[in-house]
Amino acid sequence: MTSTDSRFRVGLLGRGTVGAALERLLPEQASRIQSITGMRPEIAGVLTRGDGSFKEVLSASDLIVELIGGIDPAREYVLESLRAGRHVVTANKQLLSRHGEELWQTAREHGVQLRFEGAVAGVVPVIRVLQESLAGAPVDRVHGIVNGTTNFILSEMARSGITFSEALAEAQRLGYAEADPSEDVDGSDAAAKMAILARLAFDTPVHLDQVRYEGIEEIQPDDLEYARELGLGLKLIGTAERIGDALSVRVHPAFLYPGHPLATVGGPFNAVTVESESITEITMSGPGAGGPQTASAVLGDVISAMIPPSSMPATTENLEMIQDVISAFYLHLEVADEPGVLAQVAQVLALQGVSVKSVVQRGLGEQARLVMVVHPVLESRFHAAMELIAGLDVMRARPRAIRVLEEEF
Numbered sequence: 001m002t003s004t005d006s007r008f009r010v011g012l013l014g015r016g017t018v019g020a021a022l023e024r025l026l027p028e029q030a031s032r033i034q035s036i037t038g039m040r041p042e043i044a045g046v047l048t049r050g051d052g053s054f055k056e057v058l059s060a061s062d063l064i065v066e067l068i069g070g071i072d073p074a075r076e077y078v079l080e081s082l083r084a085g086r087h088v089v090t091a092n093k094q095l096l097s098r099h100g101e102e103l104w105q106t107a108r109e110h111g112v113q114l115r116f117e118g119a120v121a122g123v124v125p126v127i128r129v130l131q132e133s134l135a136g137a138p139v140d141r142v143h144g145i146v147n148g149t150t151n152f153i154l155s156e157m158a159r160s161g162i163t164f165s166e167a168l169a170e171a172q173r174l175g176y177a178e179a180d181p182s183e184d185v186d187g188s189d190a191a192a193k194m195a196i197l198a199r200l201a202f203d204t205p206v207h208l209d210q211v212r213y214e215g216i217e218e219i220q221p222d223d224l225e226y227a228r229e230l231g232l233g234l235k236l237i238g239t240a241e242r243i244g245d246a247l248s249v250r251v252h253p254a255f256l257y258p259g260h261p262l263a264t265v266g267g268p269f270n271a272v273t274v275e276s277e278s279i280t281e282i283t284m285s286g287p288g289a290g291g292p293q294t295a296s297a298v299l300g301d302v303i304s305a306m307i308p309p310s311s312m313p314a315t316t317e318n319l320e321m322i323q324d325v326i327s328a329f330y331l332h333l334e335v336a337d338e339p340g341v342l343a344q345v346a347q348v349l350a351l352q353g354v355s356v357k358s359v360v361q362r363g364l365g366e367q368a369r370l371v372m373v374v375h376p377v378l379e380s381r382f383h384a385a386m387e388l389i390a391g392l393d394v395m396r397a398r399p400r401a402i403r404v405l406e407e408e409f
């Protein structure tokens, strides 16, 4: 194979937030992708409003990435690309939720792929999981927080008691909301994503017009305040569920009890829970939008289109496996009820470079306990300290330790 033959030419339609991020990411990852797929991807042409010609980009490309957004001319470009035998990758939820059936049928007729991981929940791999991993599990219900803007706004309203308008202004300041946020806050953006998820989960055509949606503009700060007292959190929830022989797809604000898998998803994050009798439930969460994040989902689709389905790519690295990692620990010690015990234990810990974050002393006599949490430390150092502590005369039983997962110390 010549170097020219091993090129994989990607035509880029749109160089905005996501397109520009992909244009940066693709060359950065080209060598790694070449070692996985045997082909080196490159951007063969770019179309924007003011630059390039669609026909030229199409004829110079093996695959088209559509990142223009909206319906026209994106629909025509995608159709034309598929008819010309090109795989297409898109992140366009509006297009798929309105014209998905026409586009998927055209892809099937021409034996090419139409991939769209970036269209729902950004980089959270929910499309692939529904299409591939859960293909054997009949889905009963999909619940999703699929709009990061509204999730950020509701999180801020709950956190600091501010109004919807104040939280929206904050979202815009931080780049989580567009200058025109109407499709986010009225629920229609989430509705488009739920239409796509429902289509995948239930193998039935779902058009955006069939999705009932409400937004979050009417939510008042005191709704959140009273709910907090009741232990409830508010989210904009998309639901697609089978009810008897029918399907309901809807988006509306809803209170969740703390145990719900979506209750802890805060800020601009997205999450999708898939429920099925055979698998109980699976929840995926992560960044729902953003140029680099969505571009990485788009590039993942490009790579998938480059390799034959179900083949395991050759390894490209030979990484050393690490056994000794850094962890924080909870340490439970049954000790003699006498003065100076804590000092002895602290001295042994200090000797191994283990520092104590918190400590409680409980009980008297036979019941005397020292319970502590130590800061993250190399596990081998901690275990060495444990052995030394176990040998102290003041110990009445073997020390017990459990790792503590803590992001912030």
Ligand SMILES: NC(=O)c1ccc[n+]([C@@H]2O[C@H](COP(=O)([O-])OP(=O)(O)OC[C@H]3O[C@@H](n4cnc5c(N)ncnc54)[C@H](OP(=O)(O)O)[C@@H]3O)[C@@H](O)[C@H]2O)c1
Pocket: 013, 014, 015, 016, 017, 018, 019, 047, 048, 049, 050, 051, 066, 067, 068, 069, 070, 072, 073, 091, 092, 093, 094, 118, 119, 122, 288, 289, 290, 291, 294
């Ligand atoms: N932004 C995100 O975080 C995000 C997340 C998930 C999915 N998406 C989806 O990804 C897609 C792209 O979003 P984006 O935020 O990157 O959009 P964007 O920043 O508005 O960029 C759109 C790009 O398309 C070009 N374009 C618009 N109309 C065109 C036309 N008629 N002919 C040729 N080019 C045209 C624009 O050209 P000019 O440069 O000349 O204006 C611009 O380069 C959308 O479908 C969006 O829903 C975005």
